Amino acid sequence: MELEGKIALITGGARGIGQCIAEQLAGEGAHVILGDVDLAGAEKSAEKIVSQGGKATGVELNVTDAGQLATVFDNIIKTHKPLDILVNNAGVTRDGLVLRMKEADWDLVLNVNLKGSFLCSQQAVKQMFKQRSGAIVNIASIVGMMGNAGQANYSASKAGLMGLTKTLAREVASRNVRVNAIAPGFIDTDMTRKLDEKVRDMLVQQIPLASLGQPQDIADCVGFLVSERSRYITGQVLGVNGGMLM
DSSP states (O other), rough: OOTTTOOOEETTTTSSHHHHHHHHHHHTOOOEEESOOOOHHHHHHHHHHHHHEEEEEEEOOOOHHHHHHHHHHHHHHHHHHHEEEEEEEOOOOOOOOOGGGOOHHOOOOOOIIIIIIHHHHHHHHEEEEEEEETEEEEEEEEEHHHOOOOHHHHHHHHHHHHHHHHHHHHHGGGGGGGEEEEEEEEBBBBHHSSSSSSHHHHHHHOOOOOOOHHHHHHHHHHHTTSGGGGGGOOOEEEESSTTTTO
């Protein structure tokens, strides 16, 4: 229960990796706030955590809406206390080759994945500065490091998120706030399950550990990066990819 008494906000917390991260942090004692555009999904995931003995709240959260973000972050202080942990996990994909990609699809992915993380971090840092402590973890991606055909928008957003991580880490370290990123490889989620079986097999063949990752693999790393066990780690990008990129 290393995170007992901590308040953690996980964006995109209604399902998948975000939900798994929320369950991990709640299991370590944190009160987790699951923010998602899908309020019903966030509340359902929060109810599951509460039923297991954890502390959780689901809230509606559109990371591209600065006004709504300000309200949610203000309510965190009013209802609990200043935020201790932020996990920028919310993300979307709109795949397509560059020559055919619609400008709207480029803008949407960059707005959610990169600008949304910037806006949330900006709000979180204001609270963390006051208590002179905090941890932010950004969920990036292996494709932000190696590229991926058909995902120019997604790759660019995740590469940008890594740059944001390093710059913000330098800016806030003097206030004892740490900022790190995790770059998952291909994880067994609803998104990858939709892939054709042959495509999945081809992916696995590129992974030295010969399997897709599990959401828990990412959640375990988040748990480490927001704890005192990583007190001397900031500005880093941790690849969790089964050896696909070394």
